[in-house]
Amino acid sequence: MTDQxxxxxxxxxxxxxxxxxxxxxxxxxxxxxxxxxxxxxxADESRVLDELLDGDLDxxxxxxxxxxxxxxxxxxxxxxxxxxxxxxxxxxxxxxxGQTRATxxxxxxxxxxxxxxxxxxxxxxxxxxxxxxSNRGPVLKVLxxxxxxxxxxxxxxxxxxxxxxxxxxxxxxxxxx
Numbered sequence: 001m002t003d004q005x006x007x008x009x010x011x012x013x014x015x016x017x018x019x020x021x022x023x024x025x026x027x028x029x030x031x032x033x034x035x036x037x038x039x040x041x042x043a044d045e046s047r048v049l050d051e052l053l054d055g056d057l058d059x060x061x062x063x064x065x066x067x068x069x070x071x072x073x074x075x076x077x078x079x080x081x082x083x084x085x086x087x088x089x090x091x092x093x094x095x096x097x098g099q100t101r102a103t104x105x106x107x108x109x110x111x112x113x114x115x116x117x118x119x120x121x122x123x124x125x126x127x128x129x130x131x132x133x134s135n136r137g138p139v140l141k142v143l144x145x146x147x148x149x150x151x152x153x154x155x156x157x158x159x160x161x162x163x164x165x166x167x168x169x170x171x172x173x174x175x176x177x
Contacts, residue, residue, distance in 0.1 A: 049109055049151070066167045068145050069158040083171050084158040088122040090171065091115075096140055097128025097168065104140055108147055112174075116153055119177050124160060129168040141168075148172060 071080045082088060094111040096104045108125070115123055127144040148154045153175050160169040 046113065049113070067159040068141070068167070068170050069156075070145070070149055070154070071156045072154070075155050079173065080156050080158060083122075083156055083173055084161075086161045086164065086171065088171065088173060090122055090124045090164070091120045092118075093124045093126070095126040096144065097126055099140070101139070101143060104143065105147065108144065112151060112153060115174055116177065121174050121176060123172045123174065124164060124169055125172055126165050126169040129166075144170065 069080060069084065071077065092111070092115055094107060096107060099107065104127075111123075111125075114120075125144060125148075127138070127140045129138055129141070148157050148170070155173045155175050157170045157172040159167045160171050164171070
């Protein structure tokens with residue numbers, strides 16, 4: 001048995017001949033690299049959002065009822081019921097009433113972008129009831145309804161409860177990041 005052991009030892013020594021021992025046995029560590037910032041994607045999304053929120057208003061769209069509501073396909077109806085009843089905590093708010101179309105569009109776009117970055121899920125947007133719009137009716141209300149429907153980030157929206165502005169405001173549920 002010693003002959004076999006001696007043979008194995010000789011084979012091992014021959015196999016490791018010329019090998020140099022390591023200076024240390026610890027793994028090289030580096031601080032974690034920061035996550036990359038997708039600047040091009042953000043620029044693309046911003047440009048698309050600008051294009052979606054821009055456009056001419058069809059006068060036929062001004063013929064709306066008092067209450068606004070929208071539910072993206074695939075979202076359960078009970079989500080809209082809970083939103084209507086104010087069961088979701090409003091995390092941010094935007095007041096648009098009294099603004100021009102262009103200013104309101106810009107403010108809404110910036111607000112949605114900011115909420116997306118901050119991962120805010122439920123917001124209230126005050127559009128007003130259109131009492132200052134002469135005979136044309138609630139212009140901003142109709143535009144906010146249209147703009148919100150065009151945004152993929154919006155899962156649902158519904159007119160607010162009377163204590164939060166009633167038909168002059170909407171609760172909006174946003175998709176998480």
